[in-house]
Amino acid sequence: MKKTNILITGGSGFIGSNFIHYLFEETKFKGRIINCDKLTYAANPLNLADIKKKYGGKKYFFERVDICDYSKIEKIFKKFKIDTVIHFAAESHVDRSIHGPKDFIETNIVGTFNLLDVARKYWGNRKDVKFHHISTDEVFGSLGKTGAFKETTPYDPRSPYSASKASSDHLVRAYFHTYGLPITISNCSNNYGPYQFPEKLLPLIILNALEGKPLPIYGDGKNVRDWLYVEDHCSAIWRIIEKGKIGETYNIGGNSEKKNIDIVKKICAILDVKRPVKNNSAFKGGKLKKYSDLITFVKDRLGHDRRYAIDASKIQKELGWKPKHSFEGGLKCTINWYLENTGWVKKIKTASYAGWLKKNYK
Ligand code: NAD
Numbered sequence: 001m002k003k004t005n006i007l008i009t010g011g012s013g014f015i016g017s018n019f020i021h022y023l024f025e026e027t028k029f030k031g032r033i034i035n036c037d038k039l040t041y042a043a044n045p046l047n048l049a050d051i052k053k054k055y056g057g058k059k060y061f062f063e064r065v066d067i068c069d070y071s072k073i074e075k076i077f078k079k080f081k082i083d084t085v086i087h088f089a090a091e092s093h094v095d096r097s098i099h100g101p102k103d104f105i106e107t108n109i110v111g112t113f114n115l116l117d118v119a120r121k122y123w124g125n126r127k128d129v130k131f132h133h134i135s136t137d138e139v140f141g142s143l144g145k146t147g148a149f150k151e152t153t154p155y156d157p158r159s160p161y162s163a164s165k166a167s168s169d170h171l172v173r174a175y176f177h178t179y180g181l182p183i184t185i186s187n188c189s190n191n192y193g194p195y196q197f198p199e200k201l202l203p204l205i206i207l208n209a210l211e212g213k214p215l216p217i218y219g220d221g222k223n224v225r226d227w228l229y230v231e232d233h234c235s236a237i238w239r240i241i242e243k244g245k246i247g248e249t250y251n252i253g254g255n256s257e258k259k260n261i262d263i264v265k266k267i268c269a270i271l272d273v274k275r276p277v278k279n280n281s282a283f284k285g286g287k288l289k290k291y292s293d294l295i296t297f298v299k300d301r302l303g304h305d306r307r308y309a310i311d312a313s314k315i316q317k318e319l320g321w322k323p324k325h326s327f328e329g330g331l332k333c334t335i336n337w338y339l340e341n342t343g344w345v346k347k348i349k350t351a352s353y354a355g356w357l358k359k360n361y362k
């Protein structure tokens with residue numbers, strides 16, 4: 001496989017930007033990365049400011065392009081002689097998909113179709129190329145008290161988000177079976193770590209707590225997710241790019257099932273030590289004694305999946321991958337990152353952020 005000119009879609013989002021850091025800093029990768037991102041609300045160019053400074057115009061290139069724009073994607077393939085695609089770009093938040101599914105259908109389904117179709121046309125029958133599609137465990141639906149998703153578990157998506165991801169997975173497999181496009185797919189459990197947009201559970205809870213805002217828990221808080229530190233997801237993806245078998249799917253997970261309420265309590269306990277309420281300027285004159293006093297049970301999410309759990313034995317056995325970070329270690333790193341990167345937090349939280357994006361990234 002060539003791996004010389006890698007097209008990364010959605011590289012300015014949470015996992016994509018962690019992956020670009022991982023590739024340049026933790027591997028022997030010598031080629032070029034072309035980051036194609038539309039820069040939606042979820043993207044943050046600050047995530048890659050250091051990469052741009054160090055590698056911009058030499059090994060790192062940025063194209064502000066919507067993956068729904070077929071002809072612009074074609075131009076990128078030609079201009080950069082793309083030989084590998086790692087497809088992260090997506091609308092990724094379940095709650096937003098419930099309130100407005102349209103963008104999810106367009107980006108996640110039509111956008112994926114465009115990339116596949118351009119790759120098929122541009123690559124022809126080449127076998128030294130690869131299209132890797134990043135997907136989620138949510139395509140498998142919701143589990144009861146026991147069991148875990150395997151690669152062979154039938155699809156049963158239940159939210160507009162997971163249905164759109166399932167649909168894109170099917171298209172990727174269809175391009176392999178019908179046209180012989182060299183693809184791999186990974187379905188990963190919930191990620192957490194640096195650069196995650198504070199609409200997802202962990203960063204939302206960390207930042208709300210620090211600001212003295214309510215910590216919303218949907219329903220009874222006993223829904224279970226299987227958490228993986230984002231750097232471990234990145235190492236798994238790279239292992240699949242290097243060693244994964246064409247046409248195969250790999251489940252990725254950290255064997256780290258947690259109830260939402262337990263995670264929120266854990267975050268509160270860590271913050272009680274790292275930034276005690278009495279030292280937090282947000283609480284001047286407040287009556288709060290500890291962060292967990294902010295926990296607030298709210299109306300449940302519509303169709304809220306009860307439990308996810310991943311069986312990652314295939315990637316462990318066949319490709320020798322395993323996660324490096326424990327949940328406790330990863331959570332502490334994540335909390336430290338949000339405590340230290342106040343500039344990043346401030347920028348992403350200001351109302352002028354959308355305008356700033358528009359002005360600086362035409
Ligand atoms: P994110 O929302 O943080 O980032 C998505 C990125 O895609 C953003 O930079 C956004 O600007 C870009 N994008 C959106 N629409 C686009 C379009 N039409 N054209 C070009 N760029 C576009 O998402 P994330 O959490 O980094 O997730 C990345 C991928 O991983 C997604 O495919 C998601 O389904 C999958 N995934 C996420 C998780 C998780 O826990 N976050 C778990 C498993 C799988």
Ligand code: TYD
Nearest residue numbers: 094190199200201202216217218223225260
């Ligand atoms: P989320 O981070 O949105 O990821 P996903 O829905 O893809 O699993 O949510 C993780 C879990 O946390 C999920 O069970 C919903 C729950 N949740 C809350 O209880 N409160 C919140 O404010 C959010 C955003 C999520």
